[in-house]
Amino acid sequence: MKKIKQVKVPTAHIKTNSTKEVRHKSYDTAWRKFSKAYRQRHFFCEECLKDGKYNSEKLEVDHIIPLCQAPRLKFEESNLQVLCKSCHAKKTCKETLGR
Numbered sequence: 416m417k418k419i420k421q422v423k424v425p426t427a428h429i430k431t432n433s434t435k436e437v438r439h440k441s442y443d444t445a446w447r448k449f450s451k452a453y454r455q456r457h458f459f460c461e462e463c464l465k466d467g468k469y470n471s472e473k474l475e476v477d478h479i480i481p482l483c484q485a486p487r488l489k490f491e492e493s494n495l496q497v498l499c500k501s502c503h504a505k506k507t508c509k510e511t512l513g514r
């Protein structure tokens with residue numbers, strides 16, 4: 416009579432990624448990676464740069480043509496620019512008002 420050896424399955428250590436991460440519908444993991452890489456190559460807010468300011472704080476990647484108008488250009492670098500948080504907010508405001 417053969418005895419069935421019980422295989423011990425080690426309880427997998429499930430590493431939960433930071434619970435702080437806020438899930439956003441259109442800004443998924445792929446986008447976060449992409450925008451991070453983009454920001455590593457573009458150091459200053461492009462709007463501030465126009466005023467001669469070198470602002471490298473709180474940078475966000477902005478879509479020149481908004482995603483709602485051209486979702487296919489999401490990962491298209493020619494449609495991207497780096498903006499600081501305040502310039503980005505202004506631009507988003509303008510976009511909304513312009514309709």
Ligand SMILES: [Zn+2]
Nearest residue numbers: 460463499502
């Ligand atoms: Zn700015």
